[in-house]
Amino acid sequence: MDESPKIFTQIPAFLEYLGPECSPAIANAAPHGKLDLSPKFPFVCSRHYADLIKKANEPEALLREILPHVDERENVAGFVDDPVGDLPAxxxxxxxxxxxxxxxxxxxxxxxxxxxxxxxxxxxxxxxxxxxxxxxxxxxxxxxxxxxxxxxxxxxxxxxxxxxxxxxxxxxxxxxxxxxxxxxxxxxxxxxxxxxxxxxxxxxxxxxxxxxxxxxxxxxxxxxxxxxxxxxxxxxxxxxxxxxxxxxxxxxxxxxxxxxxxxxxxxxxxxxxxxxxxxxxxxxxxxxxxxxxxxxxxxxxxxxxxxxxxxxxxxxxxxxxxxx
Ligand code: SF4
Missing domain, CATH: 3.20.20.70 (Aldolase class I)
Incomplete structure (x- = not known):
């Protein structure tokens, strides 16, 4: 029986679960120095999604959906906290x-x-x-x-x-x-x-x-x-x-x-x-x-x-x- 957690909230434990076979995809998705280990928007990934990454044809694509990247810290003109007007509605x-x-x-x-x-x-x-x-x-x-x-x-x-x-x-x-x-x-x-x-x-x-x-x-x-x-x-x-x-x-x-x-x-x-x-x-x-x-x-x-x-x-x- 797999005793890994059903949800990962710590990036190192998640990467360890993915194992060395995913290292090239991880390096593609978040090259050295680009992975944000303490993101403002928390990291959460299910074990199921980690398993999808392991068997994916394009694991780096799924990793990009889930791994915090330092680019998230950038302030870019036109990007706002409420982009679809939820609050006024x-x-x-x-x-x-x-x-x-x-x-x-x-x-x-x-x-x-x-x-x-x-x-x-x-x-x-x-x-x-x-x-x-x-x-x-x-x-x-x-x-x-x-x-x-x-x-x-x-x-x-x-x-x-x-x-x-x-x-x-x-x-x-x-x-x-x-x-x-x-x-x-x-x-x-x-x-x-x-x-x-x-x-x-x-x-x-x-x-x-x-x-x-x-x-x-x-x-x-x-x-x-x-x-x-x-x-x-x-x-x-x-x-x-x-x-x-x-x-x-x-x-x-x-x-x-x-x-x-x-x-x-x-x-x-x-x-x-x-x-x-x-x-x-x-x-x-x-x-x-x-x-x-x-x-x-x-x-x-x-x-x-x-x-x-x-x-x-x-x-x-x-x-x-x-x-x-
Ligand atoms: S896009 Fe949907 S599923 Fe993904 S974090 Fe936002 S609310 Fe949750």
Whole structure:
């Protein structure tokens, strides 16, 4: 039985777990002197994701998603703490409403691992003792809301009881017909995602259910993500994926084509390819709009239309995502 921790929070222990066979990829992802051992945005990586790195075709790509780089300390003009305008759209401690008759719940600060390019890496997460009560109170006075999106952090990191309470509180409001969950757990912590499975399986009888996964690289998908997606699809969930276009990680037509095809094999449709949100500390991941458009043009030639994601960016204050 593997006695390694399920979560690494210390970089040296994580690197030791990866072992010497990953040394060349680590040196590529964070060359000597570029690894930040005491990052402002904490390092967290699951053992599952470490195992994905070990068996990856492009381990340096996955390492770049997870290893703190000293470039995160740079202040770059145009990169801010709240790039997508979450704070001005806040309606209650955990409720954000940007779009007409749809609301997003920041249900937890916790994630299965910490992505270095996170758009909420500077978000002032609060410890909200009773998210379900607060959401319910807010929905009581907003009977026009028809879709609720659970975001975070990662909503599936809530304990099974808390998660159930939150969904039950939403279900008490008859106006809400669609429940959407934004999660990275099928690739970060499939074991934790599966803990919710019994309850998730019941939900399509009560809502239209959409799971929007966040997968950036084909090497993040394996038999465990396939198990999670397969079970949800079988239960009646609509499965979509959004990726972030990231320099040195997925900014090639080959990688994007592989990602879209592998998602489809696992029952998930590519939905959005996001241009990077300009959060402080992520500028080194930026891909130009010109390159982004040419990548989409290239994969449009390689894939059927239903596998080509929409290239978008989120602009604070806009009433929808903006096509690039
Ligand atoms: S899973 Fe989402 S919220 Fe969590 S660190 Fe990654 S991008 Fe940020």
């Amino acid at each position: 806040g309606k209650a401690d955990c409720v954000i409403q940007k779009y007409d008759r749809r609301a997003l719940i920041v249900s937890t600060a916790t994630c299965g691992a910490r992505c270095r390019f996170c758009f909420r890496k500077n978000y002032p997460f609060q410890n909200i003792p009773d998210v379900a009560r607060q959401v319910s109170d807010w929905l009581d006075t907003h009977s026009d809301i028809w879709e609720v999106i659970l975001s975070g952090g990662d909503p599936l990191m809530l304990g099974p009881g808390e998660f159930r309470d939150l969904v039950e509180a939403i279900a008490m409001h008859g106006s809400v017909t669609t429940l959407r969950i934004h999660t990275r757990l099928p690739v970060m912590r499939p074991d934790v995602a599966m803990q919710h499975f019994e309850f998730l399986r019941e939900l399509p009888a009560r809502f239209e259910c959409v799971l929007t996964a966040h997968v950036d690289h084909p090497d993040e998908l394996d038999e465990e993500s396939q198990m999670v997606f397969g079970q949800l699809k079988y239960s009646g969930w609509t499965l979509l994926n959004q990726s972030v276009l990231l320099k040195g990680i997925n900014d090639s037509a080959e990688t994007l084509e592989k990602l879209c095809r592998k998602l489809f094999v696992q029952g998930v449709l590519p939905y959005y390819l996001h241009q990077l949100d300009h959060a402080n500390g992520v500028a080194h991941f930026e891909v130009s709009d010109e390159k982004a458009r040419s990548l989409i043009e290239e994969i449009r030639k390689r894939l059927p239309g239903y596998l080509v994601p929409k290239l978008v960016r989120e602009i604070a204050g806009e009433k929808s995502k903006t096509p690039v």
